[in-house]
Amino acid sequence: MTVNDDSFTNWKIREEIAESMIPLIGKLHRERDVTVLLHSRSLVNKSVVSILKTHRFARQIAGAELSVTETMPFLQALTALDLGPSQIDLGMLVTTYKADDRGLSVAEFTAEAVAGATGANRIERREPRDVVLYGFGRIGRLVARLLIEKAGSGNGLRLRAIVVRGGGAQDIVKRASLLRRDSIHGQFQGTITVDEDSSTIVANGNAIKVIYADDPSQVDYTEYGIRDAILIDNTGKWRDREGLSQHLRPGIEKVVLTAPGKGDVPNIVHGVNHDTVKPDEQILSCASCTTNAIVPPLKAMDDEYGVLRGHVETVHSFTNDQNLLDNYHKSERRGRSAPLNMVITETGAASAVAKALPDLKAKISGSSIRVPVPDVSIAILNLQLARETTREEVHDYLREVSLTSPLKRQIDFITAPDAVSSDFIGSRHASIVDAGALKVDGDNAILYLWYDNEFGYSCQVVRVVQHVSGVEYPTYPAPAV
Template identity: 90%
Template sequence: MTVNDDSFTNWMHREEIAESMIPIIGKLHREQDVNVLLHSRSLVNKSVVSILKTHRFARQIAGEELSVTETMPFLKALTTLDLGPSQIDIGMLAATYRSDGRGLSVEEFTAEAVAGATGDNKIERRSSRDVVLYGFGRIGRLIARLLIEKAGSGNGLRLRAIVVRKGSGQDIVKRASLLRRDSIHGQFQGTITVDEANNKIIANGNEIQVIYSDDPTTVDYTAYGIKDAILIDNTGRWRDREGLSKHLQPGIGKVVLTAPGKGDVPNIVHGVNHDTVKPDERILSCASCTTNAIVPPLKAMADEYGVLRGHVETVHSYTNDQNLLDNYHGSDRRGRSAALNMVITETGAASAVAKALPELKAPITGSSIRVPVPDVSIAILSLRLERETTREEVLDYLRNVSLASPLKRQIDFISAPDAVSSDFIGSRHASIVDAGATKVDGDNAILYLWYDNEFGYSCQVIRVVQHVSGVEYPTYPAPAV
């Protein structure tokens, strides 16, 4: 047998194991509301090849490839436990088991590591929380995809309605088509049909009512059977408490804005300050995509090294608020063709840091350039630290943060030397540290942070909504504090 034959045999063996993982992962998700993760990446509804690629990607962050032969025993061990709703990272189980040294069996170690989700400790399944999308643009449709994807267990969040302005002929058909196919993010994973007579879109069995309105104060959501819903405003039309309060109509319990909030509206970056949301707060903001990208790594660096001052330069993909070709625009430069130019523009991300991370007293400045790519941006975060360090120390620290800290769902890490922007389309993290581009000289550090300003941000919005709705389940093993 040749070396190539050995490699192919090994591949087929791993394929077979990954294939046997799929029904176990699906059953845990549907029957026990357990989301199986691998280094913060969900394995629910993933293909054989996707599961194998996720295992292989572990070498980018952990330094060595993780094999399905290592994680499968932990997955099998989970099936023997009386698990309640939770998120369980089998990658972290395998990694911590390696260094445990107590001689426990896989079954014993797993039972101990997830004890908080078993037996008398497990939390009960919660009833679904209704969600309404106000606006159905780029972010709205991605949030819809995520809500439909996460509805598999029948619990958690349930997308009940979208509210839009009435367009011309076949409005609902065209909106369903935009949900079904996306030039950047690809095909919707499932089936979509339209009930024109009742103004409904049915996506993977989820009936979504389409409500036509130009004025949020005119909608009675209880007329559609919607109650105590979380309304996600994707329009950005209203950003202060007075304007967003217009949404608090019958059937709506809370309002979440997918843009920076103004005045006293809390700006929330999940992973950093989501635990500061007061239970009785009815209006909040998820800040901007760039704020979500820079605040988690900024907090991580401040916690370990201290930060005296900083500057962030964002190289941002163009968005729908720019003109395709030169035309009139309220902003001078944004009127010039987005597809043909680099456009200097303003960013409020630096000033928004103070709202999301008030304990950081260091001054942070910022600027932005819009460039001719349709998605994925990069933030270049230049920091003056309180103490000197080395590039190796910073990279080791940020790698560990991405693997085992409370910020592991926000911060990803990649060491691929040939990474470019399109590689990060579909990333579910708020930002990804590019190890190869990182520069450190004494007390100066420059971090290059990729982020999918559409999908990664939408994932952050969903995390905030899950938190305020009470359906954010605990993760095991618990991340290191």
């Protein structure tokens, strides 16, 4: 048998194993509210090829490819346990098992590693929490996709309504079409139907009421059976407590803003300061996409090396705030054609760092250049550290952070030598460290951080909403602190 024959046979075997994993992953998700991950990447509702590609991607960050032959025994062991709602990372199970020298079987080790989610320790499945989207633009539609995707178990968050201004004939049909198809993020994964008479979009069985209103004061959400909901304002029209408080109408308990908050509105970056949200806080912000991209790696670097000062330069994709062709704009330069120019502009991300990392003493400055790509940006984080180090040390440290730390859902790591911006469309991490571009010279480190400023940020928004709603389930094995 030739090498080619061996490779093809091996592929077919792995295909068969991955295919047999799908019903096990699906049953855990639907019946027990367990999300199976592989190095922070969900395997729920993934195809055979997607599962195999996710296993192969582990080579980029762990140095060696994971095989389904390694992870399948752990998945089988999970199905035999009395699991409660949780997230379980097969990649971490395999990694920690290999490092364990006690001679335990896979079943014994797995039962011990996820003990917090079994038996008397397990938490009960919670009733779905109502969510309302105020606005239905780029971020609103991506958050909608994520909420619909995560509703598969019937628990967690449930998108009940979308509030928009009336747009004329066939408004709801056109909005449903924008949810169904996206020029950047592709087709919606599932089915969408529209009931114009009841003003309802049904997506994968989720009935979503479309409410037309020009102002928050026009809506009483209890009229639609909505109770104790979390409202996500993705219009950016109001950013301070007074303005956002207008959303606290009957049926709404909390308001989450998808833009930097002003004044005393808390700016929350999930993974960094989400645990500081007070239970009775009704209004909070998820900061900006760039703040979410730079704060987690900045925290990681400060924790290990100390940061004395820094500057972030963002090379950012253009947004709807800019003009397609030269025209009047209230801001400087943004009136010039976005698809035809690089546009120097400001970023509030650097100043927002202080809200998310109040213990960071370093002064962080920032600026931004908008460039002619529709999605995915890069932040160049130039840091003066409190001690000297080497490129190899920082490289290995950040790779480990992306694998095993509490920030592993926020920070990804890639070693591909030919990676470009479009490769990161659809990334669910807040930022991705480009290992090949990393520069270290003594006490100076320059990090290149890719981020999908639309989808990655939307994932961070949903994580914050899950946390404040009480449906953010624990992850096992627990990340190293």
